[in-house]
Amino acid sequence: MFLEAMTWSQAKSFLSAEIIALLPLGSVEQHGPICPLGTDFIVPKELAKMVESLCPERVVVLPVMPYGVCPYHSGFAGTVDIGWELLSGVTKKIAEAVLKYGVRKFVFLNGHGGNGPALDDTALWIYRQGGIAAIIDWWSLAAELNSRWSGGHGTGQETSMMMALRPGWINREGFFETKITNLTDRMPSKYINAVSFGNGTIRIPRNVDEISSSGAFGEDDPREATPELGEEIITGIVSYLRDFIEAFLEVPLPNAFNK
Numbered sequence: 001m002f003l004e005a006m007t008w009s010q011a012k013s014f015l016s017a018e019i020i021a022l023l024p025l026g027s028v029e030q031h032g033p034i035c036p037l038g039t040d041f042i043v044p045k046e047l048a049k050m051v052e053s054l055c056p057e058r059v060v061v062l063p064v065m066p067y068g069v070c071p072y073h074s075g076f077a078g079t080v081d082i083g084w085e086l087l088s089g090v091t092k093k094i095a096e097a098v099l100k101y102g103v104r105k106f107v108f109l110n111g112h113g114g115n116g117p118a119l120d121d122t123a124l125w126i127y128r129q130g131g132i133a134a135i136i137d138w139w140s141l142a143a144e145l146n147s148r149w150s151g152g153h154g155t156g157q158e159t160s161m162m163m164a165l166r167p168g169w170i171n172r173e174g175f176f177e178t179k180i181t182n183l184t185d186r187m188p189s190k191y192i193n194a195v196s197f198g199n200g201t202i203r204i205p206r207n208v209d210e211i212s213s214s215g216a217f218g219e220d221d222p223r224e225a226t227p228e229l230g231e232e233i234i235t236g237i238v239s240y241l242r243d244f245i246e247a248f249l250e251v252p253l254p255n256a257f258n259k
């Protein structure tokens, strides 16, 4: 069920410890030359809709939280960062409201890596209120489910997903080759927030516009993206999430105020 579609009396009877609140979250941020700024919240929003269609009596899908934590992308126009303190505060307030009406279990279906620390913070807060929250980063999950489904930022994986979900919003004519700038010769950029040194990876947060000329970063070439690959990834993730939700409903709750 969708919270936004219910009346308050329907919500009163549906919201309970027997269901899971599913909150899709993302970011409004640059996604390279061909993917739209809304990529990171559109993908989780659409995945959540599909999960709901498979188990409508098991979940209440909350309205998507489109804004997230992306200060390092702000050198590219259109990026809107709200900072991790605010995301942590907003998600706690959402959880507080839903807990009040009896729901104890949450799934944060996340579309953006920068949201991670804020979601960890909120998940532990929920736990200490006697609830429990799971955080699912769809792009990492996709890579674990199938190595062909892995991808970077604004590259083949995300382009394929958006070709499946919003085909008219892919700006193919805008494509240009990304020039990557390394931190030093000995520390090549490994990702937008990390470098390689020897055989290891070191996280060094920097401004993305100083690393990637297009804003994109990843080995999965967006020119090889297809809607079919996007559909394949979507089907795999949605089926996994349906199984996870069934199993998560059986997880015992912590003792409130006892942690």
Ligand SMILES: [Zn+2]
Pocket: 031, 039, 040, 111, 112, 153, 154, 158
């Ligand atoms: Zn993204």
